[in-house]
Amino acid sequence: MAGGMPKRLPTVSDVAALAGVSRQTVSNVLNSPAVVREGTRERVHTAIAELGYRPHTSARRLRTQRAATIAVRLDPVGGGISGAVLDRFLHALAERGEERGLTVMLYTAVDPDDEIRQFRRLVDAAAVDAFVLASTYHGDPRTEWLIEHDQAFVTFGRPWGIPDLTDPKHFWVDVDGRHGVREATEQLLARGARSVGFLGWPAGSGTGDERRAGWAEALRDAGFDDARSAALSIVAEEGVASGREAARALLEREPHLDALVTASDTLALGALIATGGRVPVVGFDNTPVAEAIGFSSIDQRVDEVAVAALDLLDAVGRAQSAGPSGHRLIEPRVVMRESGPLLGLLR
Amino acid sequence: MAGGMPKRLPTVSDVAALAGVSRQTVSNVLNSPAVVREGTRERVHTAIAELGYRPHTSARRLRTQRAATIAVRLDPVGGGISGAVLDRFLHALAERGEERGLTVMLYTAVDPDDEIRQFRRLVDAAAVDAFVLASTYHGDPRTEWLIEHDQAFVTFGRPWGIPDLTDPKHFWVDVDGRHGVREATEQLLARGARSVGFLGWPAGSGTGDERRAGWAEALRDAGFDDARSAALSIVAEEGVASGREAARALLEREPHLDALVTASDTLALGALIATGGRVPVVGFDNTPVAEAIGFSSIDQRVDEVAVAALDLLDAVGRAQSAGPSGHRLIEPRVVMRESGPLLGLLR
Secondary structure: OOOOOOOOOOOHHHHHHHHOOOHHHHHHHHHOHHHOOHHHHHHHHHHHHHHOOOHHHHHHHHHOOOOEEEEEEOOOOOOOOOOHHHHHHHHHHHHHHHHOOEEEEEEOOOOHHHHHHHHHHHHHOOOOOEEEEOOEEOOOHHHHHHHHOOOOEEEEOOEEOOOOOOOOOOEEEEEOHHHHHHHHHHHHHHOOOOOEEEEEOOOOOHHHHHHHHHHHHHHHHOOOOHHHHHHOEEEOOOOHHHHHHHHHHHHHHOOOOOEEEEOOHHHHHHHHHHHOOOOOEEEEOOOHHHHHHOOEEEEOOHHHHHHHHHHHHHHHHOOOOOHHHHEEEEOOEEEOOOOOHHHHHHO | OOOOOOOOOOOHHHHHHHHOOOHHHHHHHHHOHHHOOHHHHHHHHHHHHHHOOOHHHHHHHHHOOOOEEEEEEOOOOOOOOOOHHHHHHHHHHHHHHHHOOEEEEEEOOOOHHHHHHHHHHHHHOOOOOEEEEOOEEOOOHHHHHHHHOOOOEEEEOOEEOOOOOOOOOOEEEEEOHHHHHHHHHHHHHHOOOOOEEEEEOOOOOHHHHHHHHHHHHHHHHOOOOHHHHHHOEEEOOOOHHHHHHHHHHHHHHOOOOOEEEEOOHHHHHHHHHHHOOOOOEEEEOOOHHHHHHOOEEEEOOHHHHHHHHHHHHHHHHOOOOOHHHHEEEEOOEEEOOOOOHHHHHHO
16 A cells, blocks of 8 residues: 555646746636647646646546555644644645645544554555654554554654654654744843743653743853753743633742743633733744734744655655655744734733 | 435434533444443433434445535635634534534535536536535536536525525525524614714615624614614625724714724724724624624624535435425624623723
8 A cells, every 4th residue: 555656747837937937827827728828738738748737636546446545544633823824734744745636634532542443444445545643652553553564654644753863764754843943042141131931841741841942042052051941931831821820930949030931821811911021932833813813923833844744645645665765844933023013012 | 416315313412412411422322332321322322223314324324325415605815804604504514414424525616617527427427426515606607607507506695686585496504694683783782872873884785784684684673763763874894994984984974973884894893993992883793803803793603604505405315396385584783782892991
């Protein structure tokens, strides 16, 4: 089964880029040529010929009866503030996958055992060619099952807790949260902050530990000793109320705190409420909530994650050895917002 | 093709409700019975027997080789504040669909013609059994194509602009925005507001016109004459900045305005910024942004929408006549928030 992922085919975007027009214009040339000026039409047709672009690769699809399919789990409604990230990833996966002739199919599951039952059902029905999992952990029975049954898969998220991160059978893509938080902290220090705190999750979550490590590295590079750093750090369970309480406690202890980096937009919102917007706060995930309120945040660049995940599945299909090439670490983007429209009102 | 949609089968939720336990407990009984107390295990097994529940209906699925599949279009990343609604709808559709043995498959399209090419591809490959469209309009070539090719489909959204809303070939489910906005306006008046304004989209969008109509009805019932209502209403294109400008203009004209209902959470956020949070604002869609900031909003209840859409597809499958029974209008839920955590800080 671990085969048959198609190679990268030219896409509407490629044609648009080569012809120097928008994707919409390419679509118009294909669908309603009368609305496009002749010169533009010619440029687009030249690009199509040059790239060998075929709309929706229908010839190939008809030959193989159906498009290759990747299965993605979708959880029930109610992702809160941070659920938006996985939704954005799904959008990116659907769009980028389709450019390569892949279709995304959704399934749901209440727990890992339930998810394995779903794997079995989808595999037995020959309904999917690969799986994309949103996370994994040490001793995860799901990845064990997929490896044992020779199924192509990639995870968004490192296999936390697994000693050998370069397991050649486990392809993964992840976002380098440590790098993003370090960069955000460095930017705050460069802008004159003297006391940058960190509000993160309790130790033990791989993702959260990495984010805290990035902040600690930046402070160390700036000459803070470890005792000073420790005093500037506090933990809270994910939640607006718990983030607010922890930020209050930290501010009581450290009244001169003049910036705060957090492990999530949810914690960041709690911190903003606790500080009344007087202390710059950086969240993580750059959710619509961060954008609407106008606080800084670290963007996971899910589009890059989706492209990397599909590249890795392509490599599985071509039975390449994985090794370090079976893993991709995406650098997130720090989105600094000086003063959001709503945040400005708080001050 | 327009057949084969399975009947409603008992679900984990049904078992959980009958046994008086959580879904997680049902899953535990099925997967890790050792962690569940014996009395609880017995109650769950009794409920399973009574309902005839079969986990994931695998027997039926194996018999038919694959699950029935519904295709849903997913747009590129970047839905902003209000994009969350369609994502929540997709989650609900995946979960509720799976309870009935249906799998959701995603496709993308840049315009209606492109979407029809996708329909053709999916139909030719026998890859899907039904389509769910997120909206439609007068003369929509997509629904015309689906009807012409005898494909089962349902739309989330009324076919705006089509003279006969009860077209027996067009099944749709929609949210009664007029009802929701009327109810929100009535609640504001009942709480003592004397001058409730409306900030909506320019006339011509069916959805926006309905929302404005609900507000106008509530004012009329409360004894406002039409000239007074007209003075309390203003329009803006969808956007935070345009909403802010329009709300400012309305407040200059009507300084005694003491509440504002809007056509979207995006416009509501603009209005909140314009008023500095001094005037209660009601948005539409109850997005994570409304929840995080803490302003009131009208919830589309996408879970009910998903269930209704699946019921309608089931009716298509049984070749029932559609008529009025081919349409469902869901009543939204007004979520009044007295003072959100962040909003409280503004005052």
